[in-house]
Amino acid sequence: MKSLSAQLLPSKQVEILDIWIKLQLKNEGLRSDLMSNDALKRESEELLKTILEAIRNDDTTDIKGEAYDKVVEVLAGISLSRASNGFSPRETAYFVFSLKEALITVLEKNIAEPKELYPEIVKVNKLLDDFGLITFETFIKGREEVILRQTSEITEISTPVIQVWSGILALPIIGTLDSARTQVVMENLLLKIVETESTIAILDISGVPAVDSLVAQHLIKTVAATRLMGAECIISGIRPEIAQTIVHLGIDLSNINTKASLAHALRTAFSLLKLEVRKVGEYSKNTHA
Amino acid sequence: MITINSETINIKTEQDAVFLRNRVSEYANKIKMGLVNQTKLLTAASELVRNMLRYAGGGKVLCEVISQSVLQTGIRLTFIDNGPGIPNIADAMKDGFSTGKSLGIGLPGAKRLVNEFQIKSQEGEGTSVTILKWKNG
Numbered sequence: 459m460k461s462l463s464a465q466l467l468p469s470k471q472v473e474i475l476d477i478w479i480k481l482q483l484k485n486e487g488l489r490s491d492l493m494s495n496d497a498l499k500r501e502s503e504e505l506l507k508t509i510l511e512a513i514r515n516d517d518t519t520d521i522k523g524e525a526y527d528k529v530v531e532v533l534a535g536i537s538l539s540r541a542s543n544g545f546s547p548r549e550t551a552y553f554v555f556s557l558k559e560a561l562i563t564v565l566e567k568n569i570a571e572p573k574e575l576y577p578e579i580v581k582v583n584k585l586l587d588d589f590g591l592i593t594f595e596t597f598i599k600g601r602e603e604v605i606l607r608q609t610s611e612i613t614e615i616s617t618p619v620i621q622v623w624s625g626i627l628a629l630p631i632i633g634t635l636d637s638a639r640t641q642v643v644m645e646n647l648l649l650k651i652v653e654t655e656s657t658i659a660i661l662d663i664s665g666v667p668a669v670d671s672l673v674a675q676h677l678i679k680t681v682a683a684t685r686l687m688g689a690e691c692i693i694s695g696i697r698p699e700i701a702q703t704i705v706h707l708g709i710d711l712s713n714i715n716t717k718a719s720l721a722h723a724l725r726t727a728f729s730l731l732k733l734e735v736r737k738v739g740e741y742s743k744n745t746h747a
Numbered sequence: 748m749i750t751i752n753s754e755t756i757n758i759k760t761e762q763d764a765v766f767l768r769n770r771v772s773e774y775a776n777k778i779k780m781g782l783v784n785q786t787k788l789l790t791a792a793s794e795l796v797r798n799m800l801r802y803a804g805g806g807k808v809l810c811e812v813i814s815q816s817v818l819q820t821g822i823r824l825t826f827i828d829n830g831p832g833i834p835n836i837a838d839a840m841k842d843g844f845s846t847g848k849s850l851g852i853g854l855p856g857a858k859r860l861v862n863e864f865q866i867k868s869q870e871g872e873g874t875s876v877t878i879l880k881w882k883n884g
Contacts (some may be wrong), residue, residue, distance in 0.1 A: 574800070634765060639851075667768065668789045668793050670793040670797065670853075671850045671852050671856060672797055672849065672851060675850050694829045699783045699785075699787075702786075702787070703786050704781075707790060707860060708842055708851065708852045708855065709850070
């Protein structure tokens with residue numbers, strides 16, 4: 459024989475939904491800015507319908523059962539969309555836990571005998587707690603996806619190659635150079651060298667917090683690849699403390715053109731291209747000679 | 748020698764290495780370590796963390812702020828992993844020696860950057876490296 463809640467609850471869908479929505483609207487954490495009341499009602503109705511169907515078909519409280527597959531799916535979908543829309547974990551959890559309150563209220567109203575009521579409440583409790591856990595898990599997963607997406611976005615945008623003069627490229631590197639990053643940097647740089655027919659590339663490492671042997675190795679490789687393309691590479695932005703550290707560490711950068719500042723590197727680049735910068739009306743020493 | 752502050756940081760991914768670096772730099776700032784010494788310590792830590800991630804797949808780092816006298820304070824970092832260990836430490840401490848494809852200056856370089864350096868390793872059990880950098884040293 460079916461348990462009382464399995465018989466009772468599906469027939470009370472409208473009443474449960476009504477109580478549930480009221481509870482959600484009453485809650486202080488309601489985010490009407492993130493979600494309209496209509497959308498909330500639609501979401502609640504969909505979830506409630508699938509839950510009640512599952513309860514009707516499967517009387518156990520084992521949510522791994524086949525009947526609950528659909529519920530888990532709907533719940534995960536709601537939780538994921540909430541995570542990416544910026545809901546807090548508390549607001550998302552309340553969505554599920556307020557349903558528990560609604561279900562228990564309905565059970566209380568319809569089952570007068572405490573002895574019969576108790577096991578039903580325990581059952582509903584267990585079921586909704588499991589739903590809560592699923593919500594939580596998928597919520598975190600959703601958030602992690604957001605973070606991963608942002609990480610890859612940052613890698614993309616943080617390596618711009620700038621053409622500072624015709625024939626001169628500059629590449630400011632900010633943050634740590636790891637293997638994946640170096641790959642992106644090198645690829646962008648080499649492509650841009652071909653595209654702009656540049657002969658000089660300036661790698662500025664002012665924004666790199668520490669130059670250890672791996673970073674140095676990556677820099678050496680980038681310089682070697684640039685040279686193979688027929689361009690000269692200048693590394694600028696070597697701060698005094700970085701210079702001392704590189705010496706102590708025993709990294710040999712002597713066959714790489716290095717400069718302290720980007721301005722200095724640019725001046726070197728100009729002289730390599732036989733260009734000079736002077737004020738209007740001022741004659742250069744060379745023309746005097 | 749007394750320990751003023753200690754904290755353990757777990758290292759599993761490259762992002763943890765960034766976190767460790769920031770944390771060590773915070774401690775170094777707190778004891779007013781100079782920029783050059785700070786950079787040396789951070790670079791040494793960075794080398795050792797990379798080794799840990801590369802050869803042992805991670806581990807943990809014990810960060811300690813220690814004090815020897817009123818004037819002399821410093822930071823001690825202990826890198827502990829349960830990786831394959833180093834079969835021959837003398838070789839590993841040589842410049843240019845590498846079992847991977849790196850420059851082979853990580854360990855000897857890190858030793859040159861700090862004041863005290865200790866390495867212990869048991870093949871098949873793991874490696875532990877302790878480095879210490881004094882505020883003025």
